[in-house]
Amino acid sequence: MAFRTEDIPTVLLRATSLLVFFVVANFLYNGYKVRMRFRALKAQGIPIMPHSLLWGHLRLLGEYRNSYPLDNSSNHLSIWLVEKWETLFPGEKNCPVVMYLDVWPAAEPVIFTTHPKVSAQFTQVKSLPKSQMELDYLRPLTQNKDMVSSDGEYWKRWRSVFNPGFSSRNITALIPSMVDDMLTFVNVLESYAERGAKQGQVVQLEKLTTNLTFDIIGKATLDLKLNEQSGKSSILKTAMTTMTKRLGTRFSLTRTLAMLNPWSQLHQDNRVMREVLIPQIERYLHSLGSVRETKTIMDLAASSLEKESNINDIREDPEFLTSLLENLKAFLFAGHDTTATTICWLFKLLEENPECMDRVRQEHNEILGPNPADATELITKSPHVLNSMPYTMGCIKETLRLYTPASTARAGQAGFFLSDPMSNLQYPTEGFSIGDGSQGGHYRPDVWPRPREFIPERWLVKDGDPLFPMKDAWRPFQQGPRNCIGQELALMELKLVLVFCARTFDIEQAWDEWDRIRHNTGPKDMVNGERLYMVGDGTGHTKDETPVRIRKRIAGSM
Template identity: 45%
Template structure:
């Protein structure tokens, strides 16, 4: 009798919980749909909309038009091309595009107007989008400057700024040259006999090893020689395994279930423990040296972070390494964040850059001519010339233009922010409409802005010369429309490093090798 009563109570309790869940579920759906209808009632253009599916159909069309592993940020460019299907009658895509993705995701406001971006990245700096914060948590425990906010972010950003500044990049140029020279040597081993074509290979794999070695060298002078290793070293293997878990967890369909599995967090903790144990000895050595070597101009990011501890902090002696030191934990979390932020993005940019140069041989010829003029006609002399005069790297305007134009056409990140309060609206010069952001995460439509004819002459063409054009020239670029590293105080800290890497890769590769895309050969090899 008592057992029956217990089961009856449990059954009723379960029914009540399910009822509460479904009521909350449908309430959220009602709010999401009502919010979009309210926008339409204000005269704001809304994309083709379904009462039951919201704007999920648009994402379905995008997925059907692209391979499964497409970078989600390509969506911005694709929507700018196909907008007439979803905004019939409009001559151009609206400056703000609202997307209601309930119940599979949050609601977004895609911002296609460059003048509106500073309103939520500079005039008012909105917090990082929670989805991005959750994505980084398995790697950094959200102790990094990518995801933290407020005083903690300000303190650590100021500590890391000197290490990523142009002055320190120049000081560390010999180390960067050494790593890029190894990259060129690896490519030389893949060429054919008598200067012919070698076997097909994945350029991204080789470029990934380069950028991994560089970020390790820059942050803590860690030399793991990933480029010359036949397999992934333990640090990179653990890092890549963690990224795989993060991507799986971020999958809306599988991620919810995956996060509940007991082994998921176990593997995450194991990878973090392994990375911690591999990185910590390098930090210990720097802390024990206490930054006393002031004779050397070259300093790693971590060394300068230790040296530039704010006056308001406790004395440096209180930060001597201990097993549970929060100071060390934050350093390691940020090193992993730098790996994430700088490694894959620069890797992909290198690949896109050589693809554009292959497709535009006149640009490759001009690039090579600039290197001959500034660095000497013998490519093997480039290293000596740059080490003797590091500022020559900054005397290659067309080379910088190749890098910037690649980043314009193929931006690899597009920050989103948390939805602001009810009274926060965006305005654009071309429209009297005020665009409310309550309930919508503002998402910079980077690919759309950087290919928009509103801001760029011949917007879809690869034209590095636009970056050496004089003011008044139709090709002269608008500064506010180029933002692959974002803008405002929360912009990417690694801008100078990324551009230095891309220039060096051009210098050491462009005159020595021809690189060609070979998908058919690759497919045959598989």
């Protein structure tokens, strides 16, 4: 039978209808499988939160969202689950160590682990590969060609290349350079402060700390003197911070559409970073063997590459240069972002616990001498003196416990089960993204006595004391072979900030003045009664970037 032209619309309509039918049918079938998987888990005796065959746990997620401001960080979810476990798991005698969450079709099903003995099973005893959730988060920045989101031999190779640069020995060698940036930071704070008890100008502290940490990571990696603290943002930092905000976009569809559009801001930012960083990388690869008093992270990485490869081949290999570039972008991102926010949380907690701040200042007087101005010369000549401040470190660790900026997510596997150390109940992981709910784990009272309290003494007591931390319980940098390579650098920056600022300034939240500036006369967003809370997804930031007043302290005062 001859095919008539007028039949074409009918054929297309039928084909489209058939395609739509199969798409919808497949969607509903996949949803049915997910929902029934949760019913099967419950039938096996695994604790499951109240679950709807139609909605899964989406209504529960809605209850969580409605309990907090819209910009409240998703990092708070595991804390909410831990603190509401008695309501969410009726009939259970203890807070579950593994929590299944059905949020299909918004995301793949998730497992949260909230106890260190369980988290260790998939990050330390066996290190599972990164989940699709984590890959999707970093893909706009690095195309997953970085060692943070990669796995297998690729990850092993790049981790070994960069390990020497992030070693304790090399971070100690970088301290004099960091001190220079700290002195600039002090000058910046002084510019916003008025001497004595007079009220200073309100400033967003996170903006200042971001400039500081970006200057430090730029020098530490590539000896880039960005001078962000001078007040004029470089094109590199502008591109990176714009990208950081995009990574924290709550809806992944926005990122996906941006990645598909070659003219999007995302691609423009990546082009800027490439144009700035590739010449710097090539400079290092062509200057191997030159003598420098201080070795940057890239110096030591290039030396490591020279030992394992033909350096001439590396210089001409565009794929290799791209991999090196993407790793450096990941370092610049991670090296400035979370440390900048942690500084803000640190000053918040010390403001709210003045007796702790007094003890920090006393420790600095005892170790560095009573005159804060003497610290520069002493630390520059003897950087190891910074390792003799246990109370200062205790304050830093407590801050990171209470405000953990990020965690890891791994891909579950067939035949891999998590085991409850108390009941030996086995939890299947196949088809789930396993999130190390370290934020929630840091608030478990059976792991951390008085979990909501800021108690630096936890880190000073001896084994056997009720406050002594459980093995592997402190997880802001994760544990195991995939732990954060930059943790030594971050901890050193935090110590230096306290050393150079605690005795010189009073830094106080300034919400009343901030509200006046912004003409905010209506209801105030709060989390647990506090104006300063974590916002955004991915790596959390501070609400309104921490508005503060900075006052210059009178020399010698406590």
